[in-house]
Amino acid sequence: MKFLQLARKGENNWWRYFVTIILTNPGISIGAIIGSIYIYLLFSLIGLYPAMGFLGGLADILSYNIVSAFLIFILYICMVAIHHRNFKTVLTAHEKIQWHRILKGFIVWFLILLMLLFLSFSESNLKFTFDPVAYPFLVIVSLTIFFQAGFEEIFFRGYLLQAFGMKKPILAVILTALIFAAGHWGNQATFTGNIDIFIDTFIFGMVVAIITIFEDGVETAIGIHTANNMFCALIVNDGTSAFYETLPSIFTDFSTPLTPLEQLIYSSLIMGALLLIIILPQRLNLIKNILKRN
Template identity: 45%
Template sequence: MLKGAVLWFLILGMLTLIFYLINPASYELTFNPSTFGMLLILSLITFPIQASFEEVFFRGYLMQGVGLLSKKPIVPLLATSFLFGIGHIMNGTGMTLSVFPLIETVIIGIALGIITLGEDGIETAIGIHVMNNLYAVLIVSTPDGIFGNLPSIMMTSSSPSGDILTTAAAAVIAVVIIFWNKKDKLRDIFRWEDAEPN
């Protein structure tokens, strides 16, 4: 879990720095020490429980259940990622914006599913999921997100489509790093012949 959390933090931090250097006007320092402490405490209590539950349900039970029916790893991967996205469709402030969180969440769901199938475990996925939520609330939040204006360290006004590109880039980087010397694990996930379920 620590591996996933640290990796995801470094990837998001690197991407945030790159986008800040490209367009510093889209970021605003909003750190408020009098309110940040309470936000930090609540986040550290809430998100590990919430993210762990979602990973156990979607990448644990549900992915294995669909895998028993399909026998092909790609089917539970896509099915659970789409259902994961549907579960987060209201993470925007309006129905138009809700489409973008859906796409973002499906992308993250696919990455977490690939990691879970490739490592045959959900620990790294839990770490990434927890850190993703902590980063979005504590480090860089957006006024259009489900939580609205938060006393996070920074606020960004980047476009929803830009957020999707950031999420996709982070997901690809994470998968490449994790499976850098284990490419055979990735090939097993995307094979089409019948496979034994995990």
């Protein structure tokens, strides 16, 4: 809970949050618009826009990730100049950033996704789309996903979670997850697909928020989010997405969307397992330490 209370170290007038959100939110914000225009002009100049096929997909990912890095910088300025807080306070309550937790979150979630792919391989409508020429470029571009996932976690599970959670942590978890999920609406080409992604990202948002509160920092959440997006780019691309152009991922999934109930059950089970894997060992260590003291 220490992490949520770090917001009290700065200035928390409503207008400070309003200005910061207008400048930095990952949807339609002044920072995102400025960054997007700059990237569009730059990519047009070097010939990446307009681009079709996998080049278009790579340009989409790269542009969004670069804009996210720019938004991290803008949020840094907002925290210092508007909220009068150390930027580290939206990252962690620990003395230093827990880099090992980023790696832990990445490895755990990536391995879970690989296991799920293996278990569902025979039932999934997967198409082998690996392109040996294009794939190295995808790997290089995917390294910048860290900025996109990192910014979203800092903004949602850091900045907004603290804003809502100083007095009501449970409400903060739900609200930030709802806003996070709403931001993913439109990523799919069908209504059912958008319902599914809303459910999935809502549960994802709640779980990583709980982990953030439990661990007093967004580090593990950043690792999980980075692993999720890199897996979707490098291993299994969503063939029904309305957001990105085709990517030269190893596989592309053209499966029919689940029913909302099926998606709710599936996401709850998988994300619940992730929550247990992350938190349970720490709880056991805490119990062991208490027993040793006694």
